[in-house]
Amino acid sequence: MEPVLAIVVGVLFAAAIYLILRRSLVKLVIGLILLSNAANLLIFTVSGFTRAAPPLVPEGLEQPVGAVADPLPQALILTAIVISFGVLAFAVVLIHRAYEVVGHDDLDQMKDTDT
Amino acid sequence: MNALVALPVVIPMIVGALSLALWRSLPAQRVLGVLGTGALLAASVWLLITVAREGVLVMHMGEWQGPFGIVLVADLLGAIMTVLGAITGFAVAVYSIGTVEESEEKFGYYPLLHLLLAGVSGAFLTGDIFNLYVWVEVLLVASFALLTLGGERAQMEGAIKYVTLNLLSSVLLLAAVGLTYGMFGSLNMADLSDKFAQTEEHGLITVIGMLFLVSFSIKAAAFPFFFWLPASYHTPHVAVSALFAGLLTKVGVYALFRFFTLLFDQDVGYTHNLLLWIAGFTMLTGVLGAAAQFEFRRILSFHIISQIGYMIMGLALFTPLAIVGGVFYIMHHIIVKANLFLVSGAAYRLCGTYELKHLGGLYRSRPVLGLLFLIPALSLAGMPPLSGFFAKFIIIRAGVEVSAWPIVIVALITGLLTLYSMVKIWAEAFWKATPDNAPAPPQASGPMWPLYTAIGGMALMTVIIGLWAHPIYELAHTAAEQMLDPAVYIEAVLGETR
Amino acid sequence: MGGSLILQTAARALLPLLLLLSVFLLLRGHDEPGGGFIAGLVASSAFALYVFAYDAATSRRLLTVDSRTMMGVGLLLGALAGLPAMFRGEAYLAAQWWDVSLGPISLNTPLIFDIGVYLVVIGTVMTIVFALAEAEEN
Numbered sequence: 001m002e003p004v005l006a007i008v009v010g011v012l013f014a015a016a017i018y019l020i021l022r023r024s025l026v027k028l029v030i031g032l033i034l035l036s037n038a039a040n041l042l043i044f045t046v047s048g049f050t051r052a053a054p055p056l057v058p059e060g061l062e063q064p065v066g067a068v069a070d071p072l073p074q075a076l077i078l079t080a081i082v083i084s085f086g087v088l089a090f091a092v093v094l095i096h097r098a099y100e101v102v103g104h105d106d107l108d109q110m111k112d113t114d115t
Numbered sequence: 116m117n118a119l120v121a122l123p124v125v126i127p128m129i130v131g132a133l134s135l136a137l138w139r140s141l142p143a144q145r146v147l148g149v150l151g152t153g154a155l156l157a158a159s160v161w162l163l164i165t166v167a168r169e170g171v172l173v174m175h176m177g178e179w180q181g182p183f184g185i186v187l188v189a190d191l192l193g194a195i196m197t198v199l200g201a202i203t204g205f206a207v208a209v210y211s212i213g214t215v216e217e218s219e220e221k222f223g224y225y226p227l228l229h230l231l232l233a234g235v236s237g238a239f240l241t242g243d244i245f246n247l248y249v250w251v252e253v254l255l256v257a258s259f260a261l262l263t264l265g266g267e268r269a270q271m272e273g274a275i276k277y278v279t280l281n282l283l284s285s286v287l288l289l290a291a292v293g294l295t296y297g298m299f300g301s302l303n304m305a306d307l308s309d310k311f312a313q314t315e316e317h318g319l320i321t322v323i324g325m326l327f328l329v330s331f332s333i334k335a336a337a338f339p340f341f342f343w344l345p346a347s348y349h350t351p352h353v354a355v356s357a358l359f360a361g362l363l364t365k366v367g368v369y370a371l372f373r374f375f376t377l378l379f380d381q382d383v384g385y386t387h388n389l390l391l392w393i394a395g396f397t398m399l400t401g402v403l404g405a406a407a408q409f410e411f412r413r414i415l416s417f418h419i420i421s422q423i424g425y426m427i428m429g430l431a432l433f434t435p436l437a438i439v440g441g442v443f444y445i446m447h448h449i450i451v452k453a454n455l456f457l458v459s460g461a462a463y464r465l466c467g468t469y470e471l472k473h474l475g476g477l478y479r480s481r482p483v484l485g486l487l488f489l490i491p492a493l494s495l496a497g498m499p500p501l502s503g504f505f506a507k508f509i510i511i512r513a514g515v516e517v518s519a520w521p522i523v524i525v526a527l528i529t530g531l532l533t534l535y536s537m538v539k540i541w542a543e544a545f546w547k548a549t550p551d552n553a554p555a556p557p558q559a560s561g562p563m564w565p566l567y568t569a570i571g572g573m574a575l576m577t578v579i580i581g582l583w584a585h586p587i588y589e590l591a592h593t594a595a596e597q598m599l600d601p602a603v604y605i606e607a608v609l610g611e612t613r
Numbered sequence: 614m615g616g617s618l619i620l621q622t623a624a625r626a627l628l629p630l631l632l633l634l635s636v637f638l639l640l641r642g643h644d645e646p647g648g649g650f651i652a653g654l655v656a657s658s659a660f661a662l663y664v665f666a667y668d669a670a671t672s673r674r675l676l677t678v679d680s681r682t683m684m685g686v687g688l689l690l691g692a693l694a695g696l697p698a699m700f701r702g703e704a705y706l707a708a709q710w711w712d713v714s715l716g717p718i719s720l721n722t723p724l725i726f727d728i729g730v731y732l733v734v735i736g737t738v739m740t741i742v743f744a745l746a747e748a749e750e751n
């Protein structure tokens with residue numbers, strides 16, 4: 001499973017970078033979305049997999065029985081998803097506004113502030 | 116257990132929430148802005164004094180013990196940075212009374228200001244790498260919104276570059292955090308430092324270190340990742356520019372200092388040599404970029420980059436004196452740079468433009484403002500007896516001590532060219548006669564005294580750091596000693612559980 | 614602007630159900646699956662549905678409180694929920710369990726924190742949705 005997911009992470013990163021390097025605003029946003037998903041999947045993959053062993057404490061015991069999955073990576077990913085949700089929502093609003101103000105979708109036409 | 120450590124994070128959080136709840140009342144938000152940042156300043160100064168007296172303070176959030184819980188750690192470096200953040204926040208809050216338009220206040224200027232400060236303090240005080248990511252995101256989201264307040268075309272264009280590159284850097288940071296956790300099973304900085312010291316896999320650590328290096332270099336606007344900064348920093352409201360100039364890149368610099376003293380000090384020959392190259396190129400490209408500019412804020416933006424080079428140079432030389440110089444430089448730079456942006460805003464209020472070609476005659480009409488510009492400008496260029504002289508002196512002295520001649524020469528040339536830029540601004544904006552094509556000054560919307568108060572206060576601090584450089588040097592020295600001896604930090608965080 | 618009759622009728626029927634579900638998820642949280650974040654998302658989906666079925670102004674009226682005020686109050690609750698621990702000499706955000714309960718619900722600082730999160734999520738999501746919808750309507 002790990003090699004497959006590792007390849008998926010690589011493909012996601014590559015696709016994201018490719019989209020960000022395109023000239024279109026919309027593709028830029030899609031690239032950013034893919035990028036954050038790639039990072040989340042990366043965390044999930046590098047922390048290793050444990051199948052069918054939820055980290056739950058059985059009724060009446062003080063600690064779980066046997067080896068259980070590490071719940072922390074999932075907590076990290078959940079936090080990262082929430083954060084990227086907020087950031088990307090802002091990015092979408094920003095790009096909508098930028099499109100309205102600038103009037104087109106082409107990043108090459110947005111060079112006024114460059115030096 | 117010390118609750119004091121949480122105050123610089125909790126105060127702006129609560130004040131920000133209050134001013135968000137008081138959405139409709141702008142006067143209340145203004146008062147809260149000044150009071151809240153004032154309280155933040157008081158709390159962080161208190162924290163710094165306590166840390167200087169009693170050593171590293173640690174708080175385990177929610178009583179979950181390290182290395183499993185989230186810790187807030189205030190060592191001297193963190194406490195100094197928090198104070199500097201609070202000073203900038205306070206000055207900007209005072210300055211905002213006179214300059215921020217009502218339309219911008221209505222879109223949540225003050226709540227965002229507090230949220231940004233909470234994020235900055237959190238990033239300086241956290242002892243957990245994932246938490247660092249979270250705080251960096253908090254301050255980024257606030258900075259995105261502040262950058263686009265007003266919605267001018269230039270702001271949108273600047274914001275797209277700013278948002279894209281900063282998100283890229285955040286994703287790299289997240290990926291690096293994930294890889295670290297995957298390999299070492301911990302996120303606590305102290306615990307990681309311990310684990311890094313014991314492991315044999317130096318290659319892997321260096322790889323992760325490079326990911327962190329790229330990510331924080333983007334945030335710090337170091338060469339070759341700085342392009343977003345000059346494309347965006349001159350577009351927002353000037354109070355926002357000043358806040359960003361003082362604090363945001365410095366979060367990146369702080370993170371570099373923290374990570375490359377506490378965590379990645381195994382392969383110094385490789386990592387810190389790389390940092391030295393970055394430092395040299397950052398200084399040169401920044402100052403040469405500034406030489407080509409003729410817009411007040413663009414010149415200042417490029418100078419942020421060149422100054423970042425000095426700080427990284429302090430870190431890269433990695434001798435005790437060099438680290439002292441780096442910390443001293445950060446202290447000097449945050450105050451001076453924010454102040455220069457504040458001055459540029461005052462010039463804009465009086466003349467209605469940032470273009471040096473159209474500015475002029477300010478010294479004749481406002482001699483006090485001229486003087487207040489000269490203090491930070493000459494300090495930035497490194498004129499004695501102002502703060503910048505000692506900052507540059509310590510770093511260059513450290514370079515001479517280890518015979519790193521190329522970087523010393525680059526640093527000296529950069530200092531000279533900085534003086535050229537500052538003289539250019541002085542000659543164009545203040546000294547020469549008002550040009551014929553000068554635009555009409557904008558309709559004054561607020562009082563001028565908050566501008567002068569903020570600028571004067573910051574200038575006074577520059578002079579104080581210069582005249583009483585010795586106690587500040589001692590402070591930086593103790594901070595550097597703590598940084599170069601990770602055992603102190605580790606003992607403070609994990610002492611109770613080990 | 615506004616959706617079809619079917620969507621409008623469905624939105625009217627779904628709103629109370631979704632709100633009830635969100636409160637259920639909110640109070641169930643901490644010890645069992647649920648909590649402020651997910652509950653806030655469910656509640657804001659109810660109001661967002663109203664935006665699609667009718668328009669942003671109708672949904673704003675239904676929410677009664679300004680979404681930004683809601684964000685502020687939520688943040689305040691969340692930040693204040695950490696303070697009681699400090700008065701007892703414990704670290705910020707350490708959970709305090711008080712011996713007060715209303716039926717199955719017991720009062721404690723995690724619950725206050727969760728309610729804060731609930732309000733922040735509704736406030737944030739609705740601010741974004743309103744901003745986008747109103748930009749579209751104009």
